[in-house]
Amino acid sequence: MAVILGFALLFASISLATSPNSTTPTSTVSGSTQTSSNGAFVTSMELSVEDLWDMYVGPVSTFSINTTVEATLVPSSSLIPPPTLYYPPFPTGQQIALQSKNESWKFPKDFWYGVASAAYQVEGAVKDEGRGPSIWDVLTHRVTNFVAHNDTGDIADNHYYMYKQDIARIAAMGIKAYSFSISWSRILPFGSGEVNEEALKHYDDLIDTCLQYNVIPMVTLYHWDMPLFLQNTYGGWLSDRIIDDFTEYARIVFTRWSSKVSHWFTLNEPIVFCNFYPLPANTFKATSIPPKQQPFVCGHNALLAHASAYHVGKSLNSSLTISFKNNGGYKIPLTDSAADREATQRAYDFNEGWFANPLFLTGDYPTSMQPFLSTFLPPFTAAQKAALNGSADIFAHDAYTSSFYSAPTDGGIPACTANASHPLYPACYNTTSVYATGWNIGPAADPAAAWLNWATDWVPAFLRHVQATWKPRGGIAVSEFGFAEPFEALKSRPEDVAFDPVRAAYYRAYLEGVLMAVGEGVRVVGCLAWSIFDNLEWSSGYTVKFGVQYVNLTTQERFYKASFFEYVNMFNTYQET
Ligand code: NOJ
Secondary structure, three states, X not given: OOOOOHHHHHXXXXXXXXXXXOOOEEEEEEOOOEEOXXXXXXXXXXXXXXXXXXXXXXXXXXXXXXXXXXXXXXXXXXXXXXXXXXXXXXXXXOOOOOOOOOOOOOEOOOOEEEEEOOHHHHOOOOOHHHOOOEHHHHHHHHOOOOOHHHOOOOOOOOHHHHHHHHXXXXXXXXXXXXXXXXXXXXXXXXXXXXXXXXXXXXXXHHHHHHHHOOOEEEEEEEXXXXXXXXXXXXXXXXXXXXXXXXXXXXXXXHHHHOOOOOEEEEEEOHHHHHOOOOOOOOOOOOOOOOOOOHHHHHHHHHHHHHHHHHHXXXXXXXXXXXXXXXXXXXXXXOOOOHHHHHHHHHHHHHHHHHHHHHHHHOOOOOHHHHHHHOOOOOOOOHHHHHHHOOOOOOEEEEEEEEEEEEOOOOOHHHHHHOOOOOOXXXXXXXXXXXXXXXXXXXXXXXXXXXXXXXXXXXXXXXXXXXXXXXXXXXXXXXXXXXXXXXXXXXXXXXXXHHOOXXXXXXXXXXXXXXXXXXXXXXXXXXXXXXOOOOOOOHHHOOOOOOOOEEEOOOOOOEEEXXXXXXXXXXXXXXXXX
């Protein structure tokens, strides 16, 4: 096999074939040795998935359970709820069987509540059954200290093999919906081209298992795990070639499962994955796009890819609910000054509005973004605007917390927007979790999740804001919310980890906020707790825990946490039957 360094692939055209001696998909880069017009050396090579792993990732760890495990009955002993966690100002708890309830609150009958996960964070089995590598296999294996303790997703929660039991366990708790993501590079090991049948069969069974347990499957197409081959070939989201490749991937997935899965999310948190750019230097294909522009080039392509996938899905089954998952939280001006109020609006524009305005309002970016974006992005064409506008059936929002916003202190917003080298340029706002009085907005989460405070007081205002601003026709879903219990990773006895009072109280208070908003006429259609269990928290590795179940990463045993009981208790108490 002729081997050339990856980035020479730039100048070659790629076709996909199956090598005669194996069922492993290979990618052939065609063209004989020659010199292209710009003088680059071009040759031909054949790459197998195995080659990709060898060249870019190296050896990966595996777990002893590496075939699909059948579910066993969830023992009733593990379904005993914890003692009451909420302490009203009169005696209750174990002695008095009393569930306090506000009789004027209710979740509508069709409100769905579930738990969520994402492929790379939970599946493990990264090289199994034909999966091609994604950028996260490289980031975890090849970029030292990119992830805390250099943790990897090689094994994670071994959910790839243990999903049957995992679904049985959430069903036993009464959970109605399970939101998971599909690994693009399992379905298409090179990101495009030949389809990996084993992966399709795997997700067939995952979806069928949900249905068998009466759990509604909800599928995310892209949760940050860009197929490595696409990143190395053309820069992933930095190239408009991603639009067609994502659309074709979406077409394969929608075609296979649109009759079984009704709720779909195209992209998970594009604000976050676009802000991953620039990716670590010397790791993937180099780009000449200036670092400050890269997130917005990514965003542009992500918006068009979303809209294109949306229309493919709807053309196959018009009854599907398709959206993307936005993220952010309630934004409060630090002071009542006009400058802080303007900074707060800019924060909405450069976060939620970046994706929500094109899809829910105008087919275009917020006006405050345009002076910067118009210097390097082509304007959306009329056809693109038409495709974007309206291409989200619900407003799915991952909303964990709230923060304060203020204008830059050195000359305010005008001085910042006029100075491209200002550190806050182009968004030009400051943010903090601390009130002007010096008090935190609410208790802090684990120190390794410094972005997160328990700030549920603001949930009703936030939901009202989303409804009033973007007017989603199908309502709002809180598609992720959750809390990193402080210092949980330091605990090792399951009974210690399982008792998580701060997370439990967070879920209770958050859902009370949702109930208040519903009572005020905000249309909230569902919510998903993050996460089904502890998992690889991206660059924080396994040091930060978001699960409503604890996972012993050595034995892969699962334990329900108290917060899980508190979470379902809220629906047992308040959902209309
Ligand atoms: C949002 C992301 O979608 C998820 O992957 C992450 O683990 C949680 N937030 C917690 O940070």
